[in-house]
Amino acid sequence: MSTTQIDRLRELLEPLAAGRGMDLEDVSVTPAGRRRVLRVVVDADGGVGLEACAELSRSVSAALDQADAMGGAPYTLEVTSPGAERALTEHRHYRRSVGRLLRLRLREGGELTARLTGVDDKGLDLSVPGEKGRGPTARRVAFEDVAAARVEVEFSRRPAADAGDESAKEA
Structure with a gap:
């Protein structure tokens, strides 16, 4: 699909997402056999639940039918939230990731894995884990020093409420 068509889809879909307190993160159309897949990725402060995706999907479907934005060829509509290991490219992505573990690729070279503790207009405050039993x-x-950033999936992190509770630690 041409950039112009994606731009038209974004113009049509952005107000629908914004009206529900969501940001339209991405719109893509990919071939899938005789059909196409229109994937609409949205996010919001606090995340986007399944019900919110379903409600938006119904509105998007109606708007697409009315505007004939996808033409006559069959397509499948997917409305989803960003994946767990999403790339962080916008200030709002970092803001929504405070408390999460990040993997940063730095412009000067090297990588850094650290917990995001704060974000402002100029950069990131991080807590870098200590080595060999040392504290973080x-x-x-600074944002200008970050070449790429991604949220890391954590399978064994304790809830924040238990972080200071020594009795909750596993032996």
């Missing part, structure tokens, strides 16, 4: 170290990284 605070570090500040």
Whole structure:
């Protein structure tokens, strides 16, 4: 699909997402056999639940039918939220990821894995895990020093409420 068509789809879909307090993160159309898949990715502060995706999907479907934005060829509509290991490209992505573990690729070279503790207009406040039993170290990284950033999936992290509870730690 041409960029112009994607731009038209974004113009049509952005107000629908915004009207529900969501940001339209991505719109893509990919071939899938005789059909096409229109994938609409949305996000919001606090995340986007399944019911919110379903409601938006119904509105998007109606708007697409009315505007004939996809033409006559069959397509499948997918409305979804970003994946767990999403790339962080916008300030709002970082803001929504405070408390999460990030993997940063730095412009000067090297990678850094650290917990995001804060974000402002200039950069990131991080807690870098200590090595060999040492405690974490605070570090500040300016946005201009970040080449790429991604949320890391954590399978064994305790809930924040248990973080200071020594009795909750596993032996």
